Amino acid sequence: MDATRRAEKLTLLADAARRAATYIGADAPVFPSTADIEALAGLTDRLPDGPKDPAEVIEQLDRIGSPATVRTNGGRYFGFVNGGSEPEALAANVIAAAWDQNIALPVMSPTAARLDDIAARWIVEILGLPTAATGGFCAGAAVANLTCVVAARDALLAREGWDVSERGLMGAPPLQIIASEEIHIAVLKALRVAGLGTDTITFVPTDTHGRARAEAMPALRPRALVLLQAGNVNTGHSDPFGPFAEATKAADGWLHVDGAFGLWAAASPTHRHLVEGVERADSWAVDAHKWLNVPYDSAIAICARGEDLRRSMAMNAAYLPAEAERASMHLGLQMSQRARAVETWAVLATKGRRGLASMIDHTCALAGLMAGVLEAAGAEILTEPALNQVLVAFGDDAATERVIAAVQDDRHAWAGGTTWQGRQAMRISCSDTMASTDDASAAAAAILDSWERVRPGRLP
Numbered sequence: 274m275d276a277t278r279r280a281e282k283l284t285l286l287a288d289a290a291r292r293a294a295t296y297i298g299a300d301a302p303v304f305p306s307t308a309d310i311e312a313l314a315g316l317t318d319r320l321p322d323g324p325k326d327p328a329e330v331i332e333q334l335d336r337i338g339s340p341a342t343v344r345t346n347g348g349r350y351f352g353f354v355n356g357g358s359e360p361e362a363l364a365a366n367v368i369a370a371a372w373d374q375n376i377a378l379p380v381m382s383p384t385a386a387r388l389d390d391i392a393a394r395w396i397v398e399i400l401g402l403p404t405a406a407t408g409g410f411c412a413g414a415a416v417a418n419l420t421c422v423v424a425a426r427d428a429l430l431a432r433e434g435w436d437v438s439e440r441g442l443m444g445a446p447p448l449q450i451i452a453s454e455e456i457h458i459a460v461l462k463a464l465r466v467a468g469l470g471t472d473t474i475t476f477v478p479t480d481t482h483g484r485a486r487a488e489a490m491p492a493l494r495p496r497a498l499v500l501l502q503a504g505n506v507n508t509g510h511s512d513p514f515g516p517f518a519e520a521t522k523a524a525d526g527w528l529h530v531d532g533a534f535g536l537w538a539a540a541s542p543t544h545r546h547l548v549e550g551v552e553r554a555d556s557w558a559v560d561a562h563k564w565l566n567v568p569y570d571s572a573i574a575i576c577a578r579g580e581d582l583r584r585s586m587a588m589n590a591a592y593l594p595a596e597a598e599r600a601s602m603h604l605g606l607q608m609s610q611r612a613r614a615v616e617t618w619a620v621l622a623t624k625g626r627r628g629l630a631s632m633i634d635h636t637c638a639l640a641g642l643m644a645g646v647l648e649a650a651g652a653e654i655l656t657e658p659a660l661n662q663v664l665v666a667f668g669d670d671a672a673t674e675r676v677i678a679a680v681q682d683d684r685h686a687w688a689g690g691t692t693w694q695g696r697q698a699m700r701i702s703c704s705d706t707m708a709s710t711d712d713a714s715a716a717a718a719a720i721l722d723s724w725e726r727v728r729p730g731r732l733p
């Protein structure tokens with residue numbers, strides 16, 4: 274490498290590290306101000322003709338870009354189900370960025386391949402899944418769900434002697450598709466993209482916590498694909514896996530679980546009972562970028578039998594080595610891809626079993642704390658908090674909407690809204706494992722302040 278260019282890279286990297294540290298260290302509002310957002314107009318948006326000093330570009334990126342980010346990392350963000358990043362996850366991410374490894378094949382990076390192998394095994398082990406289960410890292414639970422749905426589709430049809438990879442789906446025997454009424458839209462998209470469509474889904478009705486009702490399960494026919502979830506995005510509750518697993522096994526069907534965030538409950542002895550029986554499924558989709566708090570984007574698609582994942586995902590070409598017991602390109606949709614497992618390995622190597630359980634328990638405790646404070650002040654908690662999610666109403670729908678808008682406007686904490694069983698609710702997700710008890714108390718206080726400010730009859 275040209276010595277001058279190498280020096281330029283090193284100088285720029287040191288500058289970026291300093292800027293990133295300043296960003297992490299600042300105690301700024303959780304959401305950007307209107308002025309900060311308007312200032313984004315100042316980012317270079319006309320493709321330049323000629324080169325300029327990269328230091329200038331990075332300076333602009335930080336000066337204009339950083340202030341208009343949402344501080345999902347600072348302990349006061351409770352929106353959607355977005356995690357932050359643990360210190361070792363961010364540090365590993367920086368080192369992995371310097372490595373710039375492609376993990377398509379082990380020969381492209383022995384280090385990345387080894388970390389990928391270890392991290393995938395650790396996830397299977399720490400979630401209590403069958404030891405023979407095999408997982409492939411991917412970009413998010415939406416992709417992981419798609420990967421698993423495709424594997425399920427192909428496996429169910431292969432049992433009938435129908436090879437989807439050769440014959441496609443046209444003329445194939447139909448699958449029976451059964452899903453919880455509360456199944457996440459990402460799973461519906463997976464069905465669409467996998468050529469299965471959504472018209473034929475039999476939806477299983479759910480209870481007041483959003484859990485599929487086992488007694489309402491339809492009779493399973495041959496080639497049944499049953500789709501459940503661990504961790505409802507609104508309530509945090511999980512479907513009762515045992516009875517569905519029993520019926521699916523008896524019908525020689527396939528049970529898939531979307532456990533984007535909720536499956537991590539299995540890593541906590543205190544919360545594991547909430548996902549009881551989940552290990553009996555045939556496949557699981559789990560995010561690392563949500564509750565495990567590694568940087569975006571990272572998830573894993575796991576099949577109980579590795580050959581099911583490989584049947585659907587393997588690619589072969591003359592220029593590829595025949596080896597590859599564990600090659601990412603044969604375990605997922607992507608070929609070239611970043612070495613996502615690096616951050617997951619770093620978090621699990623740092624925390625161990627007990628540390629991970631503490632991360633889960635801590636964030637669940639924050640959710641309980643906030644629910645308690647808000648309820649004591651007269652707000653209504655809509656479902657019994659399970660895991661890290663809380664649904665709150667502040668009177669009628671209009672009043673709740675006003676409180677959500679006021680909280681977002683105030684920028685001390687950030688939470689979004691949702692509709693739960695016909696009612697408007699504020700949705701609080703405690704997914705940032707770096708958030709402290711003080712952060713949760715301060716956020717609850719900020720929510721109550723906002724409620725006070727928008728109460729009808731209050732003098733301006």
Ligand SMILES: *Cc1c(COP(=O)(O)O)cnc(C)c1O
Nearest residue numbers: 413414415457459506531533560
């Ligand atoms: C977030 C989420 C998804 C989608 O996951 P991405 O990581 O955003 O792709 C799917 N299902 C559930 C239950 C989720 O919470």
